[in-house]
Amino acid sequence: MNTTNPPKSPESLLHRAVRHALARQATPIAPDQRVLVVIPDATRPVDLPDVLEPLLTHLNSFEPAHISVLVALGLHRALALSELRPLLEICQAAGASLTQHNPHHPRLSMLGADVGLVAEPQAEPLIGSAPTGADRPLPALLHPMLFQHDRIIVVGTVEPHQYAGFSGGIKALAIGCAGEETIGTLHGLELLRHPGVRLGRIDDNPFQQALWRVAKMSVPVDALQIVPGHPEPRALLFGPVRPTFEAACTIARKAFFYISEPLPWLHLKLPPSKSDNFYQASRAATYAALVEHSALMPGGWIVLEATCPEGLGRGDGERAFARALARGRDTLLAELRGELQSPEPGVGGQQRAYVLAMTLERNPIALISPQPLPELDAVGIRQFRSLQEAHRALNLPLVTGVSLPDIFTGLPILDH
Numbered sequence: 001m002n003t004t005n006p007p008k009s010p011e012s013l014l015h016r017a018v019r020h021a022l023a024r025q026a027t028p029i030a031p032d033q034r035v036l037v038v039i040p041d042a043t044r045p046v047d048l049p050d051v052l053e054p055l056l057t058h059l060n061s062f063e064p065a066h067i068s069v070l071v072a073l074g075l076h077r078a079l080a081l082s083e084l085r086p087l088l089e090i091c092q093a094a095g096a097s098l099t100q101h102n103p104h105h106p107r108l109s110m111l112g113a114d115v116g117l118v119a120e121p122q123a124e125p126l127i128g129s130a131p132t133g134a135d136r137p138l139p140a141l142l143h144p145m146l147f148q149h150d151r152i153i154v155v156g157t158v159e160p161h162q163y164a165g166f167s168g169g170i171k172a173l174a175i176g177c178a179g180e181e182t183i184g185t186l187h188g189l190e191l192l193r194h195p196g197v198r199l200g201r202i203d204d205n206p207f208q209q210a211l212w213r214v215a216k217m218s219v220p221v222d223a224l225q226i227v228p229g230h231p232e233p234r235a236l237l238f239g240p241v242r243p244t245f246e247a248a249c250t251i252a253r254k255a256f257f258y259i260s261e262p263l264p265w266l267h268l269k270l271p272p273s274k275s276d277n278f279y280q281a282s283r284a285a286t287y288a289a290l291v292e293h294s295a296l297m298p299g300g301w302i303v304l305e306a307t308c309p310e311g312l313g314r315g316d317g318e319r320a321f322a323r324a325l326a327r328g329r330d331t332l333l334a335e336l337r338g339e340l341q342s343p344e345p346g347v348g349g350q351q352r353a354y355v356l357a358m359t360l361e362r363n364p365i366a367l368i369s370p371q372p373l374p375e376l377d378a379v380g381i382r383q384f385r386s387l388q389e390a391h392r393a394l395n396l397p398l399v400t401g402v403s404l405p406d407i408f409t410g411l412p413i414l415d416h
Contacts, residue, residue, distance in 0.1 A: 013232035015050040021224065021238045022058040029062035029151065036149035037069045037096075038172050039087075041076050046157050046226055049086045055155070055224065056094035067096040070145050072154075072176025075103055075183055075317030075348045077310075101143050103180045103316070138186070140214045141179030152221045154241060157228050158248040159408055160256050162286055162355055163191070164211065165202040168225050169245030173215035180316070183348035186210055189336060192351055199291045200257065202249055212242075227252050228409060260295040260412035265396055267387065267403040269305040274408060277313035278373055279321050279349075281306035282356050284407050289359040295412035298362055303390050305368040312375055317349030322375055324353035329379045332357035366390050 029035060037055060039048055052069070059067055069091055071079060078100050079087075091098040146152065156168035164171055175183055186207065191197050197207045215221075223241040225248040227234040235251045237244050268284045275281055285302045288294065296302070312322040323344065324332060334340040336354050344350060357379065359365065366382040367373065368390060376383065384390040404410065 012047070012050050014047055014226075014236075015054055017233050017236045018051050018054045018224070019058070021236045022054065025058075025238060027220075027222075029059060029064050031063045031065070033062075033064045033150040034148070035059055035064045035067045036145055036152045037067065038072050038152065038154045038177060039069060040156060040172065040176065041071055041073050041079060046228065049090060051155055051224070051226070052087060053090045053094075055153070056090060056096055059153075060094055067094065068145060068149065069096050069098045070143065070177065071098070071100045072172045073101045073103065073315075074176045074178070075180065075315055075320075077313070077315035077318070099145065101177050103178065103183060138210060138214065139179075139181050141182045142173065142215065143177040146173060146177060146215075146217065150219055152217060152219060153224065154221065155224045155226075156245075157226045158245065158252045159228055160199050160252070160287060160291070160411060162199055162283065162290070163187070163197050163207045163351070165198065165200055165205050165208055166245075166249045166252055168248060169223065170211050170215045170221070170241055173217070173221070174211040178214065180348060181346070182214060183317075184346040186214070187348050187351035188346045189338075189342065189354070192354055193336065193338075199287060200253060201292075202246070227255060229255070230406075230409070256409060257291075257411050257413050259415045260401065262297050262414065263295045263300065263402050263412060264297055264399060265301040265303065265402055266296055266407075267303045267305065268407050269403070269405060271406050271408065275306040275308065277310035277318060278306070278308050278367070278376070279313035279315075279318040279352055281308060281367075282352060285363075285365050286352075286355045286359045287411060288407055289363045290355070291411050291413060293413045293416045295414050296363060300363055301394055301396060302359075302363050302365045303368060303387065303394075303396070304365065305387065308367075308369050308371065308373060311371075311373060315349075317352075320344065320347045320349030321352045324350035325356070325375055326378050327353075329357045329360050332379075333361060366394060 039052060056067060088098055154172040156172050158166050158168035161167040175186065191207050194206050196205050202208045221241040222239060223244045225237045225244050227248055234255045235248060237248050266288055268288065270281050270284055274283060281304055285304055288296050288302055312318055331340060332354055335342045360379060366384060367376065368384050368387055372383055384393065
């Protein structure tokens, strides 16, 4: 009988990069501190086990009082058991608890969490004044675990984001761990209409500014920020959340945009993390069309290739997106301009439908997917089974440079 231990799998490049970044940490964890680690959900392009295992090992070296892990879902669907299992095994081995955020009950966490003592509803602050042009305050409803720990560490990927400029930073708390009302208000039409809310911009961006007001915590917040790349991260930084996020954005700004000649159309084949549903897949089209100085010519087709096994999506935000799409492109544009009243003002998720309508006003969209999505007919999105079929039906010109393997890691823009 062979009693030798099985050989260990070789360490991944991401796992090694996390270890090296954490080894440079300057501020130790006090032995009596309760530490909360906030991690992203399945929609982010990062192998979470390869991040979580070295992070918890590092934190345990300081012998903290307890480590809790919170999955920042926002309004996305909860992680399935198959997605949770490797995270649970890592947490159990490290003596940490694992909880999924619930946006509908910001004072109640998912099964197994220690709810503890939280403020009375009337004591919840309204953070800052309403943004320019807003007609309501911004309620800061956050998960109670954020107030039950002595130190918070957020894990995030820093990549272009339609509203925040770049993802990552304090967004993990202000959106990922927020209540439905907070998420809906932040994604309302007031901010969406603002010219400063743009892809790739964090300075003078009122959406980004609002995130920091919502999640202005009374305990130290550190960040492990990952700038994605292939086969290894472009950068991995660790330190206090704001300067670390800003440093990662500087790297991401240089990494994710490249100068291109004008492109008559685009074929965008999506990575698995953005291909589960059309809510996520639609980001590729909106990024390509609405980025400042887009290389895609107005009127040029955007051909998305995504499997979308979850249809439009299963989370609350995705369902709100589907309801908004059913109203049609022209109605959504009229609501965005203030000519019509939205039937669901301030509901998180429908903002993606408005941005998609803006994209469709500039560029038509086609989807290549093994299963038809009838909900897309309302906004005029054509659907095909193969790129060859789309080529013939749309009479697309045969040119080089239009097929992009991953627009989330490389956005073509014009020289300016």
